[in-house]
Amino acid sequence: MSGPSDYQPSNPALQWIERRLPIFGLMHSSFVAYPTPRNLNYWWTFGAILSFMLGMQILTGVILAMHYTPNADLAFKSVELIVRDVNYGWLLRNMHAVGASMFFVAVYVHMFRGLYYGSYKEPREVLWILGVIIYLLMMATGFMGYVLPWGQMSFWGATVITNLFSAVPYVGESIVTLLWGGYSVGNPTLNRFFSLHYLLPFVIAGVVVLHVWALHVAGQNNPDGVEPKTEKDTVPFTPHATIKDMFGVTCFMLLYAWFIFYMPNYLGDADNYIPANPGVTPPHIVPEWYYLPFYAILRSIPNKLAGVIAMFGAIIILCFLPWLDSARTRSSKYRPLAKQFFWIFVVVCILLGYLGAQPPEGIYVVAGRVLTVCYFAYFLIVLPLLARIEKPRPVPNSISDAVLAKTGSRSTPMVSTAIVLALAGSLFVGSIDSAKASEGSDTPPGNKWSFSGPFGKYDRGALQRGLKVYKEVCASCHGLSYIAFRNLAEAGGPGYSVAQAAAFASDYKIKDGPNDAGDMFERPGRPADYFPSPFPNEQAARAANGGAAPPDLSLITKARSYKRGFPWFIFDFFTQYQEQGPDYVAAVLQGFEDKVPEGVTIPEGSYYNRYFPGHAIKMPKPLSDGQVTYDDGSPTTVAQYAKDVTTFLMWTAEPHMEARKSLGFQVFVFLIIFAGLMYFTKKKVWADSH
Amino acid sequence: MNPDASTIAAGAPIEVDLSPIAEGQDIKVFWRGKPIYISHRTKKQIDEARAVNVASLPDPQTDEARVKSGHEQWLVVIGICTHLGCIPIAHEGNYDGFFCPCHGSQYDSSGRIRQGPAPLNLPVPPYQFVSDTKIQIG
Numbered sequence: 001m002s003g004p005s006d007y008q009p010s011n012p013a014l015q016w017i018e019r020r021l022p023i024f025g026l027m028h029s030s031f032v033a034y035p036t037p038r039n040l041n042y043w044w045t046f047g048a049i050l051s052f053m054l055g056m057q058i059l060t061g062v063i064l065a066m067h068y069t070p071n072a073d074l075a076f077k078s079v080e081l082i083v084r085d086v087n088y089g090w091l092l093r094n095m096h097a098v099g100a101s102m103f104f105v106a107v108y109v110h111m112f113r114g115l116y117y118g119s120y121k122e123p124r125e126v127l128w129i130l131g132v133i134i135y136l137l138m139m140a141t142g143f144m145g146y147v148l149p150w151g152q153m154s155f156w157g158a159t160v161i162t163n164l165f166s167a168v169p170y171v172g173e174s175i176v177t178l179l180w181g182g183y184s185v186g187n188p189t190l191n192r193f194f195s196l197h198y199l200l201p202f203v204i205a206g207v208v209v210l211h212v213w214a215l216h217v218a219g220q221n222n223p224d225g226v227e228p229k230t231e232k233d234t235v236p237f238t239p240h241a242t243i244k245d246m247f248g249v250t251c252f253m254l255l256y257a258w259f260i261f262y263m264p265n266y267l268g269d270a271d272n273y274i275p276a277n278p279g280v281t282p283p284h285i286v287p288e289w290y291y292l293p294f295y296a297i298l299r300s301i302p303n304k305l306a307g308v309i310a311m312f313g314a315i316i317i318l319c320f321l322p323w324l325d326s327a328r329t330r331s332s333k334y335r336p337l338a339k340q341f342f343w344i345f346v347v348v349c350i351l352l353g354y355l356g357a358q359p360p361e362g363i364y365v366v367a368g369r370v371l372t373v374c375y376f377a378y379f380l381i382v383l384p385l386l387a388r389i390e391k392p393r394p395v396p397n398s399i400s401d402a403v404l405a406k407t408g409s410r411s412t413p414m415v416s417t418a419i420v421l422a423l424a425g426s427l428f429v430g431s432i433d434s435a436k437a438s439e440g441s442d443t444p445p446g447n448k449w450s451f452s453g454p455f456g457k458y459d460r461g462a463l464q465r466g467l468k469v470y471k472e473v474c475a476s477c478h479g480l481s482y483i484a485f486r487n488l489a490e491a492g493g494p495g496y497s498v499a500q501a502a503a504f505a506s507d508y509k510i511k512d513g514p515n516d517a518g519d520m521f522e523r524p525g526r527p528a529d530y531f532p533s534p535f536p537n538e539q540a541a542r543a544a545n546g547g548a549a550p551p552d553l554s555l556i557t558k559a560r561s562y563k564r565g566f567p568w569f570i571f572d573f574f575t576q577y578q579e580q581g582p583d584y585v586a587a588v589l590q591g592f593e594d595k596v597p598e599g600v601t602i603p604e605g606s607y608y609n610r611y612f613p614g615h616a617i618k619m620p621k622p623l624s625d626g627q628v629t630y631d632d633g634s635p636t637t638v639a640q641y642a643k644d645v646t647t648f649l650m651w652t653a654e655p656h657m658e659a660r661k662s663l664g665f666q667v668f669v670f671l672i673i674f675a676g677l678m679y680f681t682k683k684k685v686w687a688d689s690h
Numbered sequence: 691m692n693p694d695a696s697t698i699a700a701g702a703p704i705e706v707d708l709s710p711i712a713e714g715q716d717i718k719v720f721w722r723g724k725p726i727y728i729s730h731r732t733k734k735q736i737d738e739a740r741a742v743n744v745a746s747l748p749d750p751q752t753d754e755a756r757v758k759s760g761h762e763q764w765l766v767v768i769g770i771c772t773h774l775g776c777i778p779i780a781h782e783g784n785y786d787g788f789f790c791p792c793h794g795s796q797y798d799s800s801g802r803i804r805q806g807p808a809p810l811n812l813p814v815p816p817y818q819f820v821s822d823t824k825i826q827i828g
Binding site: 156159160162163164177178179180181182183184185186188192278279280281283284285299302303304359360361 | 692693694697701718720722723724725773774775777790792793794809
């Protein structure tokens, strides 16, 4: 991509093609011989990481699309069936869902790197603007992808985001109807989002080609911001950059795999395991984390139209960055003031992200407004002003001068101090939050679960006992519709044999038909049948239970959660704590109390529960001591029942958890060894270039 | 990409029988995928809605303009918050009306915005009384 190549393949067949289509020369000059500045640091590997992530998303996405059904009635179930029944479907789904987050992690690092080192400046303006376009496309793609599982957060996220367009004067309503293809978010909306979600990644890939092309015309920027002048300033792309990128990608994959195998739901929202319901709004509608700063900007402005303009403006303003910042020195390394403001800006973005996840009330609104002003001030006031008043330090004459000078002095502590400061700042804000986290209900106590941690496994005894509790107690009101009898004999489950599962199934009466006479009939269950639901439909369930339909329990341990608050959600990342759901379920089962505390009124037909949000639960106390007999001598207490049935319900929500964690261990061993090999290879390749 | 023929056909007017709704109660029906609240207002709610100084409202509109004359006890509104489209909860909030759990907008017993980020009153869908106890929405 950088001018005509003098590359000549030696193989005659390749020569024949090369004379007709010089594709090998193009590849050679772009990715082999291409001169890359020799002072690039690891922040420059994020380009390769992003290409890897895009490839990963397209690959996993194409396979997922083979199994997904874009229909409002079937979408949620089809995603669950992918996770449960498709070979390695759980892995594909986790890779794709976590992949979206990782893609954004990488793109944010990539953008901040460009911002810090002035990579948007002359002659790289078009390169930068193409990057902003890719980012916008990514946001659209990510949003539409999040709608596809058709859970509560998908549906309401789609409603809130599409409603943003209703703020447009005069034509707003017609635009929204056009987006929906109906009068509200519904099946036509899901269909078109699926189509566009499949299309846009290829548009992104196209713009990425332009982005790389522009990069190879202008040449890469580098940490010192001086253009390469002589041969000595550059090294060939292969093997130097290739091997370094490989090492960077491998390290990034470690983070990626951490989420895929150990914390797949950490970045998601529990509400999205509840099927979409147009009649019920979840209490807090929160977009995915990567949109949060912009969501905070939207909400901090009291006027609807102005809020929408500010939100889009916050992204569009990036396009004008090359002209807002007219300083001649590129790299912030040589701009003492710009460097400090840059880190303040990073902290502002992180704090805006934090605020975007909080309810818009009290101190959060004020803080949101202040930070929104800071965000725009950075682009509109600070950068133009700095360009005029700042006295930059002298830049080195050439890259090789900079490399030689670097061996003596090390000037990186600035970065780490700033990161520490950023963390301290967010800790401070977090402490305000945890002070008021205890609203509504008590926090469920933590339990010791056999399935927690990186080597967690289900306790077979608990699964079998839990199944008994479910069958004898819960099943009279709650369905378990995603579990088939065959699942009971599957690896990682309760450990029954195929014959036992078949015998278990034959105890059930399953409705089938119509037969030749056109009548429905009942027959004994087979292993392929699913657990029958106690009520024919939701209305019947509602009518029989005082207006509150008992939820299906297949996913309950993943669909329920409670707010961990700051700083716990950061510790949870390292300890792999993700048992909020089971802790909550076990707590609710044991949280019934006859004596209602003062100040709490429980309506007629409801019961007091310490851990239920709002305390008034329609379900009467389901378990009492000695209610279910155990054959294995385990204590027949409420605490034991609760623990067993919760373990069982964790398995119904996540039947492949054991496979996930054991494969995760193998992947980690491989990645760590591979990263080590890559590191030493990279050291060897670069030995005489530093 | 506008709604197809079947979607438009499914959005045809519907008739709702009001006789089972007791005073002080309300029902939620779906029309064009949107929840429509039909409230049988109490005398107190009507009085409250009419006692307000209209000029002081963020989106000034009289209660009389939002209900059909002769049927003042019936309030029919689209239950979609005018902020970002969540569904407000009936009989909650400080104004005997609706409360939106998403961003805290509060509507009064006439469905008018009183507090919170929503800019407009809950819209009144097109409807008319077919008889004293039956309305046609659409």
